[in-house]
Amino acid sequence: MPSTISSTQIALPASDLLRKIYQQQQPYTRVTPLLVAESLSKLIHGEVLVKAESLQKTGAFKFRGAIYRLLQMTPEQRQQGVTAYSSGNFARGLAAAGKILNVKVTLVMPADAPENKICSARKLGAQVVLCQQIEPSREEAAQKLSEDIAAQNGSVLLHPFDDPEIIKGQSAVGVELVHQLQEKQARCQSLLCPVGGGSLVAGCSLLFDTFNTGTQVYGIEPEGYAGMNQSLLVDQLSRAPGKNLSHCDALLSRSPGKANFEVVRQTGVKGLQVSEHYVVEAVQMAFEELKLVLEPSGAIALGALLQYPLQFNGQSVVVIATGGNIDKGLFLELMNK
Template identity: 40%
Template sequence: MKIPTFADIEAAASRLRPYIAHTPLLRNPVLDRRLGARLLIKAECLQLTGSFKVRGAFNRLLIMSESERKAGVVAWSAGNHGQALAYAGQCLGVAVTVVMPSDAPRAKISGTERWGAKVVLYDRLTESREQIGQDLALQNGLVIVPPFDDPDVIAGQGTAFLEAIRDAQVVGETPTMLLCGTGGGGLIAGCALSAEGSGMDIRMHAVEPVGYDDMGRSLAAGRLVSNNPAAASICDALMTIKPGEIPFEINKRLLGPGYTVSDDEIREAMRVALQDLKLVVEPGGAAALALALSRPELVRGQTAVIMVTGGNLDLPTLASIAAPIPDSFEVKR
């Protein structure tokens, strides 16, 4: 098992510079006063293709040999990794096939196709996306690019937090906490390596939907545990069955306990992001903000980086979220 290093993340940051956006680190004094904290909102929902996933996808393709690129790649994805890989493939001339759940948001399926990828749909309750992807790779000579359980993908994702740390320092802020929505664990693993390599003492916590807290339960158990794939959640991007093996090796050493958020707390965070931060955020992308809003005692007194990881959602979902927030809105205490 190859574990990425801080040097890999620094190299990825240099490699990716021509290909990705430098996303902003946002502040909102109103939220800070409500929570008694200093929130640094890392707006990866404004990243190219609408999520942090483009970092890992590009890094993986850029590291590949020319013969591997010519062969083409296959991936499995709830949507954001697929879109990111499709875009990176279009930019670099690599043919991309993506295995996606048939119930994924239409915006994610059409977005992946729009960037030129071939999409293969599957039933998440009766079929294995990994098996389908592996079969396609074997039949067609494709290179597999996993969404999170890959050292080069993790190194690419880690550049998001490295960017945030350096931007915070420019404005005189020193992060003391990171909250990060977590599916397979690749992003928060990369973030943890960035913090460790930067010599910073930062409390790091995975945030997951109720019913899909495999990372939190795995950390508590000291071993990989799985979710029930039939569990319901609005966070399609975070509905992984179990953590990746490589991310877990990193996370069990560097993370604090995990936390969960409910669908209602996610919806409230999406509304707050829309009204107060002027950000369109998908459900999974709002998990970290949902925890800060619903559990203010966790962030009180902290300078907390909140990873807003994605903004890809269907318009009807956005419309259902965009109900007015009462002027008397108060954060729970």
């Protein structure tokens, strides 16, 4: 636990509430497998398990938070439709959830979002508006545009990663994981989660904290976009420079969501930054060893083990791998590196 607790700390849900949230989602979500990663286990002289959320419906964990959020809305709100901005995976998840629950979805996406993510959101029936602005950051510009659209069309504005209901929805990954670890009688000394806005790591850390599992949760960010890491170091919401080139298109937030940051400082999450070199190596390793297709943002937590093996020496580690939505062209480029 950090030494300074913020005065704005938010209430942590109890474990039975988190289980109930999981059960509400279950008719719509897939149970994703927990796979053994043999070469990574050897590398750290421990045991590495990979929670393959890339095999979730829509290819990423974001579907869990999206379907749960829509399930929480009143029938009147659902009829108004929703508007959100997203770099891709939340867009895809929300579009699929909207299609299932018959809710009209409008999405603001950065104009440079991967083509497969834009196309699949459209295929799922969402209206996609591309945002060309990148100042002050592509996220903030897109957020502003989505606010304007929601005001115009009278729909409910959703925040992809700074909405307490969505954080609770993402915690389902952790509920499922705890259950699978119990089934396998496996330990988890460290849990590694990719961090963009931080809803996954916040959701999972809620669960591992609530269950008192003694697990250290790590939030893994690309170099240059490690806003969560930086915020944890100085114990206040901070902003990463965001100047590097990175293939982690889903993790380019410069600052974590406020609600997420409040959760992770309370649950004692630690941060780690991964360089592009190890992200690429992780995508290749997932192909060669795990037989999984991962996008760079989804492979980054595997990259953390490749970059910092000594830090996890002898441990039982669980890595969350999400998502798998990578354009073919980029995949082929990375495989040739």
